[in-house]
Amino acid sequence: MENRIQWRGKAKGSSSLLTDPKSRKVIIVEHPLLPLHVKDAIARILFNNLQVPSISFASSHLLSLLAAGRTTGLVLDCGHLESAALPIFSSRPLYPHLRTTPLAGARLSSHLRALLLFFGTYLPPPTSLSAAANIPASTRATRVPEEVLTDAVIEEIKTRCCFVGDVLDTNEVQVQSPPGDDSVELDVPPSDSGMSESEFSHVSADMESNMSSAQPASSGYSVVSHSQARSSLDGPQPGESHLQAISKMYERHSTATDLKMKVEPPVAQQVGTGRGTLVIPGWIRERSAEVLFEGGDVDESSVAEVILDSLLKAPVDLRKTLASSILVVGGTPMLPGFISRLHTELLRAISPPTSQHSSRPPSRPGRPRPTQYDKYACLRQLVPYFAILNNPSPPPLQPNPPRGSLNAGKAPAFTPAAMAWVGGSLAGALKIGGVEVPRERWDEAEAEPEAEDPSAMQVDPTTPPRPSNILPDWTRSPLPYGAPPANLAQGQHQPTVVVSAVGA
Template identity: 25%
Template sequence: MSIYEGLSADKLAVVLDLGARYTKFGFIGEFAPRCIIPSEIKCPSSGKIRYIYSYTDENDLYSLLVEFVHMLFFKHVLVTPKDRHVVIVESLLCPTLFRDTLAKVLYRHFEVASILFVPSHLVALCTLGVKTALVIDVGYEEVQIIPVYEGVPILKAWQAQPLAAKAIEARLRNNFINAYNNMKNAAGDCGDTDTFAEDVSELPDSVIEDIKVRGCFVTTMERSEMISKSEPVKEPPPLKYRIKGDKLILIPGICRETAFEVLFERDNDTNSIQDLVLKSILECGIDTRKQLAENLFLVGGTVMAPGFKSRFMREVKALLHSPEYCDRLPLNTVKLHNPPAKDNYTCWLGGAIFGATDMLQMRSLSREKYLSLNTVPDWSNLAHNELVISKLPT
């Protein structure tokens, strides 16, 4: 890219989607990010590997971001950030401190030409070419649901709960420790101790994540009901997983099958993922509900798990026909969109498509403007929500 870039007058803009677990980074107009890397960096002060979102205060975040953005530009895409246009795909629920600090790092430290902040739920629709959808982002920290109607996010209907990869991994670790203790005793009796060479409670997060992605799946609704009622079911085969090159641990079939159940379990507050979807639709205007239900759009890495989408649709349909919702939400059809890319970078792709339009020139915040304002306009701040009335020629 950098070779051809020297020939053209304009520098190609970059697109950054800085997620809680993975960062997607690449150029506008391309069909996939150049890199998808963990959002972590070696801390300049302590030398430890730290997640970007584990910051303690603004200064800490600033130094983490300086290192991280430097690595993105100079190790992964090999172009200079100076005088470059940047598109940032961010959640509408992103903390203001994070957004302001990221802007400060890019404008003041790396001297980028301009930044265009785009809401991830909204630009994800650019990949489909539709204006209305209920966007359900199941990433790492939480599931975030925001309906978009005719290109406008309906903010009063947003829903968010910590029901995503982090909760699944915590459940997997928990189930695994319980099952492991039972298995260890049983193996001790029959002398097969080699299989359980490692204490599972000390497995690092990255290993638990790898076990989840390679070994776990979302089970069917029928089997889930049987397991929750402790009815006898045929267990899936266990998985032998190698750690540290030479040690084997055995992942029981039941752990592989039940880790994702945490998303669909209905607790006392009925905050399962299917409840949140229907609650969000109910919060929207009555004339928009049918269209939203027929345009569900799942994005985020967690929805890539085998069986996730079919289970999700079964749960939503079953809840829709339950006595709790059938009167309040009399809808017959629920449909799901199929994105043209992998689910974990659909929002990034939306940003890459949006950034390739004239909107980049029209809506970006230039460095000069930022330096005079010393802040980034924010939808949540009333000071920036002034009505702009263009003066008509007299």
């Protein structure tokens, strides 16, 4: 069985990669919090199955920064499961200052699905061609079934339809719940696919004419007119939930158009002609990403607060350099307007807090009111220096700008999702990488436990020994700052990841 697996690995490496794995060194782009047992499994497959000569582990944040032509900066990797901010100084990742948040692509997908279930509109396929011509679209409109919003549909909507809007005025964003409405909102709306018109889905009156006259586009999308807001937009009405009040506020300030998307109908509706139509409101396309910028929670900080928290933990003399060299990578920042909105949110989060309790009477008369907690007060002097290296639309420069703010938009125009892979290719071409583990050392580490103690008892005799002590792990030993001492014993293992600087 072992020979078969090894032969299959060799064949796949030779036929799919079109190269001989025995003559290629491998650089593994890893997450800073990658568990050690996962590294051990990757190394075991590469050494035992593909028989590569050596492997190197390099942080994705560091490789992304090298692709931007920098060796010092603060990298925010906003991926699918989490967003991680890591400061890097002179090609040395400062792992103890790493900060993460679960607000990332997965949270955006679940939030987008919930908004479409509440406020989207679904037009089932007509039962016949005559019904499609005679029955108006507003009569056939129903709430969106959960079977329609598959993971593939949500991913396509997120990548092809959504974008990040500008910041709304804080006075208009604060929408209060209607008086006397203490009901708890449901996370998932009650299923009622037989309704002819959903109270959560509102489309414009001229959708019927657009539905009958518009021709289906080749890509499956077609633009319909913007949904008209209801008659009263001044505030929450009696019997109106807080979520509906926020949707009205977003509809009032949204300029995005609604989109129609052809989707596969549920199994119960596949007897009709053609596919169903999912109407995506424009304000959902524009405001679904607001969940990534809503912070204030200890466990779920926003993407802007993660950057500021990492700056707070960094050394004081490095904060100005790190603030002027922020790099945003990952798949989620590919949303149009994400990086520009992030820069605005950084300035908003670092601004002085508004005294909301100034109008309230003091709890203890005769004593001064305690000052409001200002978490980022020590970072407020860095406001002129904040600059995102790959900002596609940097803010206009002020007269006599600081030197650090000139870095905005100076990074190469690589896709944020491909920055780590570009850096890995650069590190492989220049023969610079992390700690290199050769195959000979791996084989020696596998044979060491048997030679030292042959009678050692193992829990599972079929499980081979795991030489994970030779793999780099920054959590096992402290990271020294600067160059190693000169009196270091020759041949001693260095636990840190050291990458040579790349010339600009």
